[in-house]
Amino acid sequence: MLTRYKMTMSYDGHLFHGFQLQPDQRTVQGTVEDALKKMTKGQRVIVQGSGRTDASVHALGQVIHFDYPGKAIPANKMILALNSMMPTDIIFTDCQIVDENFHARYSIKGKWYRYRVSLDHFVNPFKRFYTGHFPYALDVKKMQEAGRDLLGKHDFTSFAASGGQIEDKVRTIYYVNITKDEKENEVIFDFIGSGFLYNMVRIMVAALLEIGNERRPLHDLKRVIAAKDRQEVRQTAHASGLYLYHVFYDDVPQKYRQDRYL
Amino acid sequence: MLTRYKMTMSYDGHLFHGFQLQPDQRTVQGTVEDALKKMTKGQRVIVQGSGRTDASVHALGQVIHFDYPGKAIPANKMILALNSMMPTDIIFTDCQIVDENFHARYSIKGKWYRYRVSLDHFVNPFKRFYTGHFPYALDVKKMQEAGRDLLGKHDFTSFAASGGQIEDKVRTIYYVNITKDEKENEVIFDFIGSGFLYNMVRIMVAALLEIGNERRPLHDLKRVIAAKDRQEVRQTAHASGLYLYHVFYDDVPQKYRQDRYL
Numbered sequence: 474m475l476t477r478y479k480m481t482m483s484y485d486g487h488l489f490h491g492f493q494l495q496p497d498q499r500t501v502q503g504t505v506e507d508a509l510k511k512m513t514k515g516q517r518v519i520v521q522g523s524g525r526t527d528a529s530v531h532a533l534g535q536v537i538h539f540d541y542p543g544k545a546i547p548a549n550k551m552i553l554a555l556n557s558m559m560p561t562d563i564i565f566t567d568c569q570i571v572d573e574n575f576h577a578r579y580s581i582k583g584k585w586y587r588y589r590v591s592l593d594h595f596v597n598p599f600k601r602f603y604t605g606h607f608p609y610a611l612d613v614k615k616m617q618e619a620g621r622d623l624l625g626k627h628d629f630t631s632f633a634a635s636g637g638q639i640e641d642k643v644r645t646i647y648y649v650n651i652t653k654d655e656k657e658n659e660v661i662f663d664f665i666g667s668g669f670l671y672n673m674v675r676i677m678v679a680a681l682l683e684i685g686n687e688r689r690p691l692h693d694l695k696r697v698i699a700a701k702d703r704q705e706v707r708q709t710a711h712a713s714g715l716y717l718y719h720v721f722y723d724d725v726p727q728k729y730r731q732d733r734y735l
Numbered sequence: 736m737l738t739r740y741k742m743t744m745s746y747d748g749h750l751f752h753g754f755q756l757q758p759d760q761r762t763v764q765g766t767v768e769d770a771l772k773k774m775t776k777g778q779r780v781i782v783q784g785s786g787r788t789d790a791s792v793h794a795l796g797q798v799i800h801f802d803y804p805g806k807a808i809p810a811n812k813m814i815l816a817l818n819s820m821m822p823t824d825i826i827f828t829d830c831q832i833v834d835e836n837f838h839a840r841y842s843i844k845g846k847w848y849r850y851r852v853s854l855d856h857f858v859n860p861f862k863r864f865y866t867g868h869f870p871y872a873l874d875v876k877k878m879q880e881a882g883r884d885l886l887g888k889h890d891f892t893s894f895a896a897s898g899g900q901i902e903d904k905v906r907t908i909y910y911v912n913i914t915k916d917e918k919e920n921e922v923i924f925d926f927i928g929s930g931f932l933y934n935m936v937r938i939m940v941a942a943l944l945e946i947g948n949e950r951r952p953l954h955d956l957k958r959v960i961a962a963k964d965r966q967e968v969r970q971t972a973h974a975s976g977l978y979l980y981h982v983f984y985d986d987v988p989q990k991y992r993q994d995r996y997l
């Protein structure tokens with residue numbers, strides 16, 4: 474008998490070689506699978522994530538599922554058991570027993586990524602693993618206006634790292650919000666979309682920073698999207714500022730559907 | 736010819752074995768002295784801090800001085816040179832050339848320590864190196880009221896770790912402020928005093944948390960101070976929440992002299 478668990482987790486990515494299992498590397502998937510193997514006394518339980526995150530990338534709302542063999546454990550006991558076996562850079566924040574139709578990856582209706590950029594003159598020692606760094610002039614209003622050009626359904630070939638293997642590069646961006654956190658001296662980028670290509674958020678952030686720094690025209694992203702050419706944006710913002718913030722398994726709420734007004 | 740430099744620095748303490756130089760250990764003092772040795776082509780320059788910080792303890796305003804031999808380097812060049820040689824967990828934020836009467840330790844008029852306590856149910860992966868952790872009921876108003884009992888000139892023997900070698904345990908506490916950061920779900924403790932004994936801030940925080948959790952009477956600190964016995968407070972809050980926030984070399988400003996109203 475198998476019981477399917479859906480679990481939500483946060484992790485500090487800076488000491489992991491990414492989410493996906495790799496032999497002889499410390500990964501999030503590997504860490505969770507090792508704990509489950511102890512619980513099952515040696516049986517491998519495959520952990521399926523909503524998607525991979527790269528080395529140094531963080532999660533505040535990664536979602537996984539797995540099928541636990543043998544006697545079902547109540548969800549509130551499963552979360553305590555797994556948290557007690559996790560290292561301090563992983564924490565499970567929610568656990569539910571779900572039916573077999575739920576799939577952490579294929580049931581997704583949308584994903585929310587956040588990117589934090591520190592504007593401090595020097596790299597702040599307390600933020601070196603948790604933000605990107607851009608110590609130059611930045612016009613947040615211009616970036617916010619430029620961000621609207623990303624909304625809607627587009628072929629995002631220009632924003633996909635060349636290493637990606639997915640052929641269909643069409644995605645829908647529902648929500649783009651760029652704000653200044655004055656207290657922290659940071660700019661926060663939020664993106665919600667149907668899905669994101671490999672490195673897509675980091676490439677969008679890099680392009681928006683160029684616009685905010687007036688090294689790229691205000692509405693250049695329209696041209697970049699139309700060009701379908703990765704060479705149009707050569708930069709990729711550093712992994713350390715990126716957070717998988719939330720995964721939607723129901724329709725993305727209307728309040729986050731800025732694309733409705735296009 | 737020697738030129739004395741006063742420099743202010745921040746560091747993330749979690750990967751250091753404390754401030755003070757120790758053979759074969761990564762320390763803040765050792766890291767700065769190694770950089771200065773490169774600048775002088777092999778001559779040792781002794782770095783004097785305002786005081787030590789323990790392993791895992793952070794600084795947002797540690798102050799050091801050193802006497803640089805040879806040709807004087809302008810302060811704005813010295814800070815750039817040293818920052819370029821620092822690892823990413825140390826950053827210098829200010830540099831001044833001072834006269835030989837200035838001493839990072841003996842010229843001190845006051846010190847400001849901050850302590851951050853996370854109230855999250857589980858240890859937050861992003862705060863594990865940067866806060867203490869207290870996932871229990873806590874009455875911040877009671878702690879604030881109890882904190883006033885620490886103000887003024889007292890023999891703080893009850894709040895000094897037994898390892899300390901300083902005989903005179905009399906210190907003056909000028910300012911105690913305890914606030915809740917709702918957004919971060921943290922309690923922030925601020926203490927300004929003439930000086931602090933070994934582990935004194937961490938022991939005061941532990942005692943205040945017991946009061947806030949109603950495991951100790953509201954005005955018990957008066958009795959604890961009078962007892963002059965370390966056994967009166969058995970707990971010490973974890974090093975990871977402690978920050979050396981500021982060092983005063985001028986009189987502590989009147990707005991921080993709560994002890995005036997006693």
